[in-house]
Amino acid sequence: xxxxxxxxxxxxxxxxxxxxxxxxxxxxxxxxxxxxxxxxxxxxxxxxxxxxxxxxxxxxxxxxxxxxxxxxxxxxxxxxxxxxxxxxxxxxxxxxxxxxxxxxxxxxxxxxxxxxxxxxxxxxxxxxxxxxxxxxxxxxxxxxxxxxxxxxxxxxxxxxxxxxxxxxxxxxxxxxxxxxxxxxxxxxxxxxxxxxxxxxxxxxxxxxxxxxxxxxxxxxxxxxxxxxxxxxxxxxxxxxxxxxxxxxxxxxxxxxxxxxxxxxxxxxxxxxxxxxxxxxxxxx
Numbered sequence: 079x080x081x082x083x084x085x086x087x088x089x090x091x092x093x094x095x096x097x098x099x100x101x102x103x104x105x106x107x108x109x110x111x112x113x114x115x116x117x118x119x120x121x122x123x124x125x126x127x128x129x130x131x132x133x134x135x136x137x138x139x140x141x142x143x144x145x146x147x148x149x150x151x152x153x154x155x156x157x158x159x160x161x162x163x164x165x166x167x168x169x170x171x172x173x174x175x176x177x178x179x180x181x182x183x184x185x186x187x188x189x190x191x192x193x194x195x196x197x198x199x200x201x202x203x204x205x206x207x208x209x210x211x212x213x214x215x216x217x218x219x220x221x222x223x224x225x226x227x228x229x230x231x232x233x234x235x236x237x238x239x240x241x242x243x244x245x246x247x248x249x250x251x252x253x254x255x256x257x258x259x260x261x262x263x264x265x266x267x268x269x270x271x272x273x274x275x276x277x278x279x280x281x282x283x284x285x286x287x288x289x290x291x292x293x294x295x296x297x298x299x300x301x302x303x304x305x306x307x308x309x310x311x312x313x314x315x316x317x318x319x320x321x322x323x324x325x326x327x328x329x330x331x332x333x334x335x336x337x338x339x340x341x342x343x344x345x346x347x348x349x350x351x352x353x354x355x356x357x358x359x360x361x362x
Contacts, residue, residue: 100133105140110176112139123176141176145237146187150194152245155202163210164245165202167221169194170237171229178233186232190225194239197224207246214241 104127105111111124114137124138131138152166171190173179179186201221202210209217221239229236246254288294 097133098130101130103129103131103138105129108142108144109140110143112141112176112180113137114139119177119181139180141173141179143173143176145170145172148187148191148194149242150191150198152243153195153198153202155199157202157205157207157210159206161207161250162247163202163207165198165210165241166243167194167198167239167241169225169239171225171234172237173233174235175233178231183232186234189232190229190234190236193225193228194221197221200224207250210241210244217241 105124107126113120148169150167152164154164156162183189218240222236226236
């Protein structure tokens with residue numbers, strides 16, 4: 079009788095151990111447990127720790143609640159200004175409703191990946207090349223909105239979407255290099271023109287000041303000679319002052335007027351030796 083009780087106790091303990099081993103589950107801290115009992119969803123979400131389920135009746139699905147970093151394969155498309163580009167991105171998302179992630183979509187990771195690729199191709203066709211290169215923050219926000227709208231129904235929250243790289247054809251790279259070079263050349267010419275305009279205004283002011291003081295021009299001439307002589311050149315160029323030419327011109331004008339106004343030479347009166355005198359004498 080005692081042996082039968084011992085055997086029965088051992089059998090019950092063995093059955094309990096087998097049941098406990100089959101029913102015991104461990105949910106990690108970053109996971110949540112979704113239980114399906116006979117195919118129906120249990121409303122209670124199992125929290126991290128040691129839990130028990132009914133073997134053969136319940137089915138436990140563990141859902142990772144961490145932020146998932148998913149690279150989006152490079153997508154080739156044509157921008158709105160007809161430029162062929164290849165763009166790749168990265169998506170950061172996490173599950174916020176484990177039950178919806180299990181029930182509403184078969185594989186939420188694959189769904190988010192396919193939706194991200196489709197949205198990326200769509201955003202390429204709606205954007206210009208300049209926006210892809212310099213206005214990525216706005217495009218990232220547009221991508222995030224396009225992904226987050228359907229993902230909310232799957233119990234998934236899109237945390238962030240970023241465009242990682244934009245690949246351009248070699249011909250387009252050379253064209254952009256020439257455009258940048260031309261733009262810098264234009265800026266250089268504008269700066270030089272502004273400098274010439276400012277210098278001309280200052281020269282005009284200096285000329286006006288020197289015109290009121292003629293001696294200032296001579297001092298400036300001497301300064302120029304000193305600056306040229308400081309270079310130790312074998313040839314020294316001396317500018318000829320225009321004022322000296324004007325002085326010589328004014329000096330020459332009175333002599334020319336005096337020559338023009340000089341009286342004509344007087345004609346000598348007929349003398350006794352002329353024919354007219356002789357005629358007078360013979361008549362007498």
